[in-house]
Amino acid sequence: MTDTIEKAIPAETPAASGADEDFIISITDLNKWFGEFHVLTDVNLKVAKGEKIVICGPSGSGKSTLIRCINRLEKHQKGSINVMGHELTENTKDVAAIRKEVGMVFQSFNLFPHLTILQNLTLAPIWLRKISQKEADKLAWKYLKRVNIAEHAYKFPSQLSGGQQQRAAIARSLCMQPEIMLFDEPTSALDPEMVNEVLDVMVTLAEEGMTMLCVTHEMGFARRVADHVIFMDEGKIVERQVPEKFFTEPENERTREFLKQIHAIS
Amino acid sequence: MKLKIKSAIDFLKKEFFNTPVNAVLTVLMVWLVFKLGFWFINWAFINAVWTGESRDVAQAGGATWAFIIKKLRFFMFGFYPREQIWRIPVTIILMIFTMIPYFIKGIRHKVLIMLAQMVIWPLIIMYFLSGGPGLEKVSSNDWGGLTLTFILSVTGLLYSFPVGILMALGRRSELPVIKGLSIAYIEFFRGIPLITILFMSSVVVPFFLPNGAAVDKMVRVIIGMSIFQSAYLAEVIRGGLQSIPKGQYEAADALGFKFGLQSYLIILPQVLKLTVSNIGGISISFIKDTTLVLIIGMFDLLGIVSPLASDTDWLGMEPEGLIFAGILYWIICFAISRLTYKVEKKVNELPETAEMTGVPE
Ligand SMILES: Nc1ncnc2c1ncn2[C@@H]1O[C@H](COP(=O)(O)OP(=O)(O)OP(=O)(O)O)[C@@H](O)[C@H]1O
Ligand SMILES: [Mg+2]
Numbered sequence: 001m002t003d004t005i006e007k008a009i010p011a012e013t014p015a016a017s018g019a020d021e022d023f024i025i026s027i028t029d030l031n032k033w034f035g036e037f038h039v040l041t042d043v044n045l046k047v048a049k050g051e052k053i054v055i056c057g058p059s060g061s062g063k064s065t066l067i068r069c070i071n072r073l074e075k076h077q078k079g080s081i082n083v084m085g086h087e088l089t090e091n092t093k094d095v096a097a098i099r100k101e102v103g104m105v106f107q108s109f110n111l112f113p114h115l116t117i118l119q120n121l122t123l124a125p126i127w128l129r130k131i132s133q134k135e136a137d138k139l140a141w142k143y144l145k146r147v148n149i150a151e152h153a154y155k156f157p158s159q160l161s162g163g164q165q166q167r168a169a170i171a172r173s174l175c176m177q178p179e180i181m182l183f184d185e186p187t188s189a190l191d192p193e194m195v196n197e198v199l200d201v202m203v204t205l206a207e208e209g210m211t212m213l214c215v216t217h218e219m220g221f222a223r224r225v226a227d228h229v230i231f232m233d234e235g236k237i238v239e240r241q242v243p244e245k246f247f248t249e250p251e252n253e254r255t256r257e258f259l260k261q262i263h264a265i266s
Numbered sequence: 267m268k269l270k271i272k273s274a275i276d277f278l279k280k281e282f283f284n285t286p287v288n289a290v291l292t293v294l295m296v297w298l299v300f301k302l303g304f305w306f307i308n309w310a311f312i313n314a315v316w317t318g319e320s321r322d323v324a325q326a327g328g329a330t331w332a333f334i335i336k337k338l339r340f341f342m343f344g345f346y347p348r349e350q351i352w353r354i355p356v357t358i359i360l361m362i363f364t365m366i367p368y369f370i371k372g373i374r375h376k377v378l379i380m381l382a383q384m385v386i387w388p389l390i391i392m393y394f395l396s397g398g399p400g401l402e403k404v405s406s407n408d409w410g411g412l413t414l415t416f417i418l419s420v421t422g423l424l425y426s427f428p429v430g431i432l433m434a435l436g437r438r439s440e441l442p443v444i445k446g447l448s449i450a451y452i453e454f455f456r457g458i459p460l461i462t463i464l465f466m467s468s469v470v471v472p473f474f475l476p477n478g479a480a481v482d483k484m485v486r487v488i489i490g491m492s493i494f495q496s497a498y499l500a501e502v503i504r505g506g507l508q509s510i511p512k513g514q515y516e517a518a519d520a521l522g523f524k525f526g527l528q529s530y531l532i533i534l535p536q537v538l539k540l541t542v543s544n545i546g547g548i549s550i551s552f553i554k555d556t557t558l559v560l561i562i563g564m565f566d567l568l569g570i571v572s573p574l575a576s577d578t579d580w581l582g583m584e585p586e587g588l589i590f591a592g593i594l595y596w597i598i599c600f601a602i603s604r605l606t607y608k609v610e611k612k613v614n615e616l617p618e619t620a621e622m623t624g625v626p627e
Pocket of ligand 1: 034037039057058059060061062063064065066
């Protein structure tokens, strides 16, 4: 049953020709169930360092679940996930090692409401990377300026707009100086006029060479920064393409249907 | 003005005199309230006696407050020896001193203060109240009155706090053993009345203690009451934990925070803010529940009324004693209720952002 789908996946992505250690993330035959429900079926995904991948697909297709498996917010039951040489298992040491290298940005920002923006940014560096308050502040200011919210540093999350909160959340992740950033629909909870300020930050980040996995339906963003676009449906990766091809001549029928629905086909 | 009176009359007509039955009831109630009110004012003030050496001064239809005034020492300090009483205010003042660090801005980890208090308070109480080098021994059987109520309340609340928090966290643990034990603890101690716990700690536990390992009854009672209170506190905290959005846990996980730091830095501060008023509420209940120790022969503020009123000079003075104790309890509980309200307001308003120092270059 899965045969037809696997054929649709290009056997070798351009970066996939080298040995396994060229990949910063390599997911092999990943399967996951929620109880009886098979959310992810035989997912294979390799990501090279510096690569930007946009993941799209209909609601419930398992996009969030897939990227949440990468930093073990969800456990998988079969297959393997290797991030920067750490195999994800029950072993909490590996989980901790991976979470150190992987930042995540959520749809609902999830800033800590009882802390100021500055404290939100410095909390993890101080307690987990064990750097001094002064160094952490310096780091935080650097990223606050980078995402353009330095003037809100002493405010609390509830005093900021959605766009500002999401930029703060990105900065908070960056303060841990991760190698990989995961984004789960970072702009879909935002009012339309705030979407671009967040996307701009993400574009800059991409240009600086960050490895990014981004679940989003912002096809303009995908065209601009993605090395590959992945289409998921019913827990499977149906298609993986470079953006030019993905948007003009997708190979899979379901991809075409989906793109038509979100008016992204050109 | 006229309009106001008119609308007031309309209101009364509509709410209290709308049917004949209601009208009769209204009149009856008003009459009763006035009657009782007058009777109480007469009893408590107009016919009351404020000075005197024995019940002989009592007047018909009036309170004998002279009893309270004469016995005030016992209401406050129980049967603590008169010449040693100075040690009680010293104890209380020292305990209050340990609260000062909570208000020092520079101290970040207030939990350390609490942990310190858990060690320092018993030392203060043991040395100054019980006695030690240079201080005469006073048996804990002689502690009583408001002093005993105070000691039981504050130590019970202090110890129940960390235990309650740990049990609430344990109840949400992913480790089945910890989760099971926490649930068993909470449900067991919430399921039995405090009286039972008090009887157990005063009567049953000594049987099981090895010979010679005599633990003071006071200590046993405090432990029992702390356990009881911690189970209730755990449930309140658990409710708070449940209302923290899942995203907060996930964001903390994603940053790499493990259970302990995550709870301490991110989850519990939010939970405590949410549950201030509930914690205040169960604390008030707890203070009122400390009166139950009178059943196991301890003379707290309420329990001491009866022995004092059996003094042959003051026979039959229970009403005055009970009313006095009631008033004190009411004052204490009302004060805590106000305090809770203030704290709740304070933690829920956004702190001043005035301390900002501007954007560094
Ligand atoms: N904790 C869970 N328990 C049970 N089922 C779940 C759980 N989380 C997700 N699911 C189910 O798994 C499927 C995939 O969910 P997922 O959130 O990964 O989809 P998605 O592609 O991100 O969708 P969306 O675009 O709506 O965010 C959905 O059918 C969802 O109902
Ligand atoms: Mg999703």
